[in-house]
Amino acid sequence: MTKFFLILHVLAAVLTIGPVAVAASMFPPALRHAQANPGDPAAVASLRILYRICSVYALVGVAVPALGFATAGEMGVTGNAWVIASIILTAGAAIVLALLVLPGQRDALHAVDAAAQATASADATAALDARAGARLAMLTGSFNLLWVTVTILMIVRPGSTTGA
Numbered sequence: 001m002t003k004f005f006l007i008l009h010v011l012a013a014v015l016t017i018g019p020v021a022v023a024a025s026m027f028p029p030a031l032r033h034a035q036a037n038p039g040d041p042a043a044v045a046s047l048r049i050l051y052r053i054c055s056v057y058a059l060v061g062v063a064v065p066a067l068g069f070a071t072a073g074e075m076g077v078t079g080n081a082w083v084i085a086s087i088i089l090t091a092g093a094a095i096v097l098a099l100l101v102l103p104g105q106r107d108a109l110h111a112v113d114a115a116a117q118a119t120a121s122a123d124a125t126a127a128l129d130a131r132a133g134a135r136l137a138m139l140t141g142s143f144n145l146l147w148v149t150v151t152i153l154m155i156v157r158p159g160s161t162t163g164a
Helices: 002-036 041-060 063-075 081-117 122-156
Strands: none
Touching: 002 041, 002 063, 002 081, 002 122, 041 081, 063 081, 081 122
16 A cells, blocks of 8 residues: 555646746746737736646645645554654745745736736836846745755665665
């Protein structure tokens, strides 16, 4: 059963966290493109798709920690320091995504929509969005760095007797 949970846990991580990491990283450059071309419907459509990927896969990504708990329970390692650290870092990544990245993407998407519709205020909105894009890039980098750290902990497992 341990191998089954581990396989599901790894597959869930690859198939849910990977797309979020990639789509969230693509969002700031797509935002800059949409700002530079406020009337371009394809640029806005790209932002919508990237936001949708991030939000849907974030919800499905809840399977990763759930399967992680099941795997750790089967392995009898739930009290190990590397598992506790991974849980804390995973919670941190979830908080960054749910409370900062996704709302930031949503707000930037609304601002780009507004800029496309209001020609008189497009310059002021674009200036505000430029800072939002830089902030989103930083937050996305933080999210990705947290997941890289969790992945390293899952592979190295400090204190493990497996020799890894």
